[in-house]
Amino acid sequence: MEPRTSAQDVMRCDLCETAVVQMHCDTCLVNLCKACVGEHISTDEFKDHKVVKFQDRESTPLYPGCKFHDKERCKMYCNQCDIPVCHKCIGSDQHLGHKVSEILRVVDERKNEFIKEQTELNVTIYPTYQDIASNIQNRMSQLEKEYGDLSTAITKHGEDWHREIDKLVKKLKAEVDEMKNTQLQTLQKHLDEINKTIFDIKDEIDSLETATDTNDLSKMFSVRSNVHTYRNLPHKINPSLLKFIPGKIQGEELSKLFGAISLSSSTSDKHGYSMKTTQKSPEAGSSPPVKQLLDKPETVTTIDTGYKYFLYNVACLSDEEIWTSGDGSTMKLYSINQGSELKSITTKSGHYPSNIAVTKSEDLVYTDYDNRTVNIVKNEKIEEVIILKNWKPKGVCSTSSGDLLVIMDSDDRKQTKVVRYSGSTEKQAIQFDDKVKPLYSPSIRYPRYINENRNLDICVSDEGANAVVVVNQAGKLRFRYTGHTFSPKNDPFSPRGIATDSQSHILIVDRNNDCVHIIDQDGQFLRYIECGLSKLWGLCTDTNDNLFVAQYGNRQVKKIKYLH
Incomplete structure (x- = not known):
């Protein structure tokens, strides 16, 4: 058997090629037997040979050779010049007054930086590009x-x-x-x-x-x-x-x-993509599955709410329960499957609520227009979280971040704005476009509804302007939707209740045409939902993308399936 080519043979000394390897020169990267160590060192006495046991090989740092001084090794690092330097470099005028560090310390810092960047690539950037490819x-x-x-x-x-x-x-x-x-x-x-x-x-x-x-x-x-x-x-x-x-x-x-x-x-x-991460957090969820619109939406169930004259608003507490409000000061919670009333809450002031919504923590929130307040119901106790001056609240919704968005009219009936609140603290006001023109009509006659889309756009139904106004999270106008050319009754578009779903669709009640418009997140019309609807007002969607529509004439809520 040939000793130098056999895969089964042990490693041999690089010098004598016969003895078994026992030592290793970390400087020259040469394998040696003990007998050949002296011969190896004597071949270049001026080189700093680092001979260690074979099992400890590559444990000695290989200091870079100096570019300016032959046979010198750089054990220091000039921070100002950003280069390794030897002891002769330090003593020269070239680095006079420069801050110098031990190179091993710089190495440790550089390795830590590499580890952090490697982690960022693995945890954030690489998954983001994979997600982008999947989305495409x-x-x-x-x-x-x-x-x-x-x-x-x-x-x-x-x-x-x-x-x-x-x-x-x-x-x-x-x-x-x-x-x-x-x-x-x-x-x-x-x-x-x-x-x-x-x-x-x-x-x-x-x-x-x-x-x-x-x-x-x-x-x-x-x-x-x-x-x-x-x-x-x-x-x-x-x-x-x-x-x-x-x-x-x-x-x-x-x-x-x-x-x-x-x-x-x-x-x-330019800002269409955002960084993802493979690390899970309570707020982070996977992208929703793609759902297609049904060719023909269908009514799943109908709930009689028992209001005496009118039903105005509906808000989903869960996939089994909905809150409703209508004429009078009472807000009612209904079981969807049983169609029965579970409990009721009366407003603190005795006024009827302008709008209702459900927060992320599943608390009921309502606006009191006459009392200028936004109220949250916790454990059946009502707390006035927002008290306004010179403004009166109409529509309200809870955002994915837990904030409240409130659309309100000024007392003089000349201004309308959207305000974002964290608790009772105002964080953002949205009122004008880039040309300092009002985004919303000042009409106080009509109800106003607001919702946040999955892409964080803020959607407002502005019946006074016969339009839905959509701005991005920063409050910049994205588009206005003014209805579709061929409406069921060919009457003017009259938007009221507004909702969104997991597909970033925007759903809008059209009071004049007894239907619901579905548009995409860019304002393109997709379809009407009719399903025998009449005299519509508010609407909402649940987590399974079922639609709930409040009909003020017959005081009924219809649950409608419109997605596969």
Whole structure:
């Protein structure tokens, strides 16, 4: 058996190549037997040989060689010049007056920095890019479904026009397919870029791990972390879906009457992504599963509330219980499954509540317009948490952070604003747009409703302006929704109750048209919910995305399923 090539043989001395290895020179990285140690040291007497037992190899720091003084090792570090230095460097004029540290201390600090950055890459940045890639893939799946629905709508409309418009149907579907392919290609390109970055981050993690574990200081100082380049997340691409607008048959030119698809380009949202983490916290939850709208929403149950004249508001306490308010000062808690009243609370002032909501801690909150207060019910005791001067509160909602958002009118009926409260402390006021124009109409005649979307947008139904006003968390206007072209009764859009769901849909009561509008988080109309509804006022959703609608005429709450 050949001793130098056998996988079963023990390691041999690098000098004599026969004796078993017993020692190791950490300076020269040479394996030695005891007999050859002296010979090895004598080959270069001026080198600082560090010979240790073989099992202790690579335990001695390999100080970098000095670039300016031959055969000198750098055991110190010049903080001002940011380079390793030897004792001769320190005595030279080049580093006169500079602060110098022991290099091993600098090494420990640098390793700690690498460990922190490695942790950030593993715990935050790498999972974020994985999450971005997953979101893009989900959006691509959504696009496939949405464009499929769009093609179906065009086909159904084309059937009413018979063979004369077959050519036009094919033309429009081809445009839809072309736009779908364009947007999918845009998202695929975006996904490819994200995946490449994910591989780069993994390489960066491996590089930092190697630098942290090595005892070769020269190699360690050759590593420069690029983690700062990954902290700036990429722009988020949000493809906008085409809309098919059907026309009416009136004997005019078919290409105009049949309908058209409105073209909108993909957009890049600079702040669309946010850092994720693999560490769990009480407030952190996984992204909700994607749910599709039902082709035909259906009524699940109907609850008679027993109010004498009118039912105004409804708020979900849980998936089994709802709070309601109407004419009079009594707020009632109902069992959804049994349809029975469980308990009731009377307002402190005896006035009827303008609006009700449920906090994160499942306490009932209500606004008292005449008494200028926002009140929380804890253990059936009422506490006035907000007392206003010169303003009167209308709509209220509890946010994901536990704050309260209150929309209010001024006493002179000329101003309206949204105020964010943490307890009784005002944190934010939202009243004007970038041009210092009022965001909300000053009409005191109509009720006002407010809700926070899952993306933290603040949504307000402004019936005085026949619009829903949506601003972002900072209070900057995102869009105004003023209804859809083809409404069930073709009456003007009249928004009242407003709710949101796990898909970031915004649901709005349209009082004039006896329906609920569903729009997406960017204000695009998706669908109506009718389900035999009439004389609508307030609404809410539960954690399973069931919709509850208050009908003030017959004093009933309808539970409606509208998502798969």
